[in-house]
Structure formats: C-alpha cells, structure tokens
Amino acid sequence: MTEEYIIDIQHLSKSFGGVKVLDDINFYVRSGEFITLLGPSGCGKTTLLRQIAGFVVPDEGRIMLEGKDISGIPPHKRPLNTVFQRYALFPHLDVFDNVAFGLKLQKLPAKEIESRVKKMLKMVSMTDYEDRSVDSLSGGQQQRVAIARALVNYPKVLLLDEPLAALDLKMRKDMQLELKEIHRKMGITFIYVTHDQEEALTLSDTIVVMNEGRIQQIGTPTDIYNEPVNSFVADFIGESTILNGTMICDRKVEFMGHEFECVDEGFGQNVPVDVVVRPEDVCISSSMEGAQFSGVVESCIFKGVHYEMFVDTDNGYELMVQDYDSFEPGTKVGLRINPDDIQVMRKERTCNTIEAEVEDGEHVSMLGCSWECRVPEGFQEGDKVLAEVAFDKVDLLDNQEDGKLGGEVHFLLYKGDHYHLTILTDDGDHLWVDTDDIWDKGDLVGIDILPEDIKIVRRNG
Numbered sequence: 519m520t521e522e523y524i525i526d527i528q529h530l531s532k533s534f535g536g537v538k539v540l541d542d543i544n545f546y547v548r549s550g551e552f553i554t555l556l557g558p559s560g561c562g563k564t565t566l567l568r569q570i571a572g573f574v575v576p577d578e579g580r581i582m583l584e585g586k587d588i589s590g591i592p593p594h595k596r597p598l599n600t601v602f603q604r605y606a607l608f609p610h611l612d613v614f615d616n617v618a619f620g621l622k623l624q625k626l627p628a629k630e631i632e633s634r635v636k637k638m639l640k641m642v643s644m645t646d647y648e649d650r651s652v653d654s655l656s657g658g659q660q661q662r663v664a665i666a667r668a669l670v671n672y673p674k675v676l677l678l679d680e681p682l683a684a685l686d687l688k689m690r691k692d693m694q695l696e697l698k699e700i701h702r703k704m705g706i707t708f709i710y711v712t713h714d715q716e717e718a719l720t721l722s723d724t725i726v727v728m729n730e731g732r733i734q735q736i737g738t739p740t741d742i743y744n745e746p747v748n749s750f751v752a753d754f755i756g757e758s759t760i761l762n763g764t765m766i767c768d769r770k771v772e773f774m775g776h777e778f779e780c781v782d783e784g785f786g787q788n789v790p791v792d793v794v795v796r797p798e799d800v801c802i803s804s805s806m807e808g809a810q811f812s813g814v815v816e817s818c819i820f821k822g823v824h825y826e827m828f829v830d831t832d833n834g835y836e837l838m839v840q841d842y843d844s845f846e847p848g849t850k851v852g853l854r855i856n857p858d859d860i861q862v863m864r865k866e867r868t869c870n871t872i873e874a875e876v877e878d879g880e881h882v883s884m885l886g887c888s889w890e891c892r893v894p895e896g897f898q899e900g901d902k903v904l905a906e907v908a909f910d911k912v913d914l915l916d917n918q919e920d921g922k923l924g925g926e927v928h929f930l931l932y933k934g935d936h937y938h939l940t941i942l943t944d945d946g947d948h949l950w951v952d953t954d955d956i957w958d959k960g961d962l963v964g965i966d967i968l969p970e971d972i973k974i975v976r977r978n979g
Contacts, residue, residue, distance in 0.1 A: 548724075603680045674707065
C-alpha cells in the first residue's frame with residue numbers, strides 16, 4: 519500500500535440473486551484525485567460506489583481507506599459523503615439548515631457552523647440563497663445545495679452517483695465546470711459515477727471503464743480515448759470505426775482491403791487484429807492527390823462545430839468522417855489516414871470457443887443442449903472438450919422457438935461492412951456472431967449451428 523493511495527479496492531465481488539454484479543474488482547484511488555467509474559447501465563458502477571460508501575456489503579474482497587480495511591464499518595462511521603442523483607434534500611428546511619444539518623448533529627459551535635456553511639455556499643455560488651426553501655430552487659440550484667451539504671463536513675472522499683443526470687444539457691455542462699473548479703479548490707478526493715462518456719472525459723484525472731461487472735481499462739482521459747485496449751472501450755468512448763484487420767508486420771497493417779503504415783509494434787506477423795479509426799482522424803479531400811483510397815459520400819450532417827459524413831469506400835466499407843468542410847452526398851473523395859492516427863488492438867477472440875462434453879461419435883453437449891457434429895477419432899464419451907465455431911457460422915433466427923436455443927442481442931458493434939453481435943443465451947452463456955442482418959440490442963433470437971460448423975478440439979491441460 520503506497521501512502522498516496524487513499525483508497526485501495528482489492529478483489530471486490532458482489533452477487534445479487536445468483537447473478538454476479540461485480541467480479542474481482544481491483545483499483546486504487548490517489549489522494550486528491552478525481553476518478554470516474556464509467557460504463558453502461560447495469561455494468562456495476564453504482565454497486566461499486568455503494569460498497570465504498572458502506573450501503574452494500576461485498577461478498578468478497580476488501581476496501582482499504584488509508585491502509586485500514588473499512589469493509590465492515592457502517593456508512594455513518596466512514597469519513598465519506600455521498601451526493602446522489604436524487605438530491606435527498608430536506609424539504610422542511612431552508613438552504614442554510616440543509617447544509618448545516620450534519621454539522622448540527624456533531625454539535626459544533628454555532629459560529630463555526632455559520633462560518634463553514636457560508637463558505638460552502640459561496641463555493642457553490644449560492645451565497646444569497648440561505649433563507650430560501652429548497653422546493654423553490656431549480657434542479658441545478660438543488661444540486662449545488664446537495665454538494666455543499668456533502669462538502670461542509672470536510673470528508674476525506676466525496677462519492678457522486680450520477681449527480682448531474684437529472685439536469686438539462688446546458689445546466690449539466692455548467693455544473694461540470696463548477697464541479698471541476700470545486701475539486702480544484704477543495705483538493706478532496708472525488709469518486710464519480712456516470713454513463714456519460716463526454717462528462718467523464720471532461721471531469722476526470724483517471725477513468726475506470728467498466729462492463730458487465732468487470733474493469734475493462736483504467737487510464738487518463740487521453741489514454742482511454744487514444745489507446746483503447748479493446749473494442750468495447752473503443753466503441754463506448756467517443757465516436758469510432760472499428761474494423762477487422764491483419765497486422766502484416768511491425769508498423770504495417772492491412773484493413774479495408776488496403777495496407778497502411780502505422781506506429782504499432784510487437785503483434786507478430788499476419789496476426790488478426792482490430793483497428794480503431796476515429797472520425798476526426800480521417801483526412802478527406804475532393805482531390806485524389808496523396809489519397810490512400812477513395813470513396814463516395816453517402817450523407818453529410820452539420821453538427822455545430824464540424825460536419826459528420828458517412829463515406830462508402832472503394833472496397834465496400836462504410837467509414838464515418840468528421841471535417842470542418844462539407845462534401846455533398848454523391849461526391850467522390852480521396853481519403854487518407856496518417857500512421858499516428860491508426861490504433862491497433864489485439865483481438866479478444868478469433869472464434870467462439872465453447873466448453874463441451876462428448877456424448878458419442880456424432881454428438882456433444884454444450885450450451886445446455888445436445889448438438890450433432892463430427893467428433894474426431896480418439897475422443898471418448900464423457901471427454902471434456904472445446905467446440906470452436908466461427909463467428910459467421912452461428913445462425914440467428916427471428917423466432918426463439920425456431921432455434922436450438924434462445925438468446926438476446928446483448929451488444930452490437932458495426933465493423934464497417936458487417937455487425938459483430940454479442941448474444942446472451944437463455945442459460946447465461948455468451949456467443950459472438952458476425953452478420954449482415956440488422957438487429958437491435960434487446961432483440962430475442964433463436965440460435966442454430968450446423969453440424970459441419972462445429973469443430974471439436976482438446977482442452978489444454
């Protein structure tokens with residue numbers, strides 16, 4: 519434990535009703551840091567924050583505060599305060615008494631209470647509102663009062679659970695700047711929960727990206743945006759085009775049917791990879807001079823600061839491009855991507871690898887069903903094996919009852935010329951599917967795999 523770490527989360531796990539909400543969470547928070555837990559709804563970020571606050575007891579793991587385990591300490595005895603999405607102000611108290619409430623419980627002298635409350639109200643730009651009823655305040659003003667009430671006790675750590683979610687866009691952006699300034703002035707450690715990527719990039723010193731109860735990546739906003747570790751992070755943080763590629767050799771990658779110079783090394787030769795291209799990093803021109811490939815503009819929308827265009831490339835891919843200049847639909851354009859603007863990532867998987875058990879020479883049991891396939895010689899009934907199925911060999915059907923088993927579209931990623939879907943089966947298993955068909959998240963599907971598309975291999979060890 520390094521002294522500068524005010525909080526150290528060690529192997530934290532939590533389940534509700536047999537469903538694992540947090541799975542072996544490990545990270546630390548530096549003293550005075552503004553750290554954001556970022557992820558989609560249901561990823562576990564609020565459960566994690568509530569465990570730090572003491573409202574939820576972890577199943578496994580420890581929460582260390584300045585080197586001491588506080589996992590068993592009740593919320594009111596932890597030197598932490600929480601600001602909730604619903605501000606939880608006391609409607610029968612005015613602004614001053616709402617902020618002073620915690621100090622009065624501590625029975626501090628009246629003069630000290632008055633001094634600290636006025637200081638906090640000035641900090642949140644609410645100096646002239648001391649005698650106002652909280653019901654008469656706007657949402658943004660109520661949020662300021664909630665923040666002042668949390669800070670007036672001088673907590674070691676301030677926990678914020680999507681505190682700006684109920685505000686309109688302009689008010690939310692204004693409050694982001696205010697929070698940043700309050701953090702700078704107070705020097706208190708902030709742990710902030712949000713699903714808003716732009717908010718996380720604006721506020722944070724460090725971002726913890728979460729999905730399905732696990733940490734995907736920890737880094738600065740610049741690292742997270744420019745160097746995503748996997749396709750989920752690349753897709754979740756900002757706009758991007760994620761494409762299948764092949765790392766030909768160091769500093770050379772192939773994708774969209776073209777070879778490109780890049781800055782990445784150490785992947786090996788002819789290795790399948792994912793390639794991330796941000797729309798602002800694609801150079802677009804009406805001239806073919808200096809272009810690496812060409813395309814035709816399909817749409818052009820003004821976004822206030824830039825134009826957003828979708829371009830059909832010469833090899834049949836769709837690429838998002840953002841530029842200060844507009845190009846009308848139907849315009850043929852030249853396109854170029856500089857080496858520094860190509861981000862290469864290792865693929866998390868190259869096919870579905872499913873745990874299975876041999877039933878006989880023509881059947882295996884997997885995904886809760888019996889499947890017909892060719893079992894190679896040398897395998898016997900009861901052998902534990904792996905079944906490999908290519909992404910494009912999983913058939914999705916409109917009706918669940920038409921498939922061998924049912925599932926739900928859990929996550930979808932457009933890869934330039936096809937969709938890469940994550941399917942959650944009825945039994946809680948995951949399958950990954952490449953398809954040209956258009957599905958929406960939450961769609962219920964039937965799942966089938968032909969016998970010849972199931973390859974049986976031995977498990978390592």
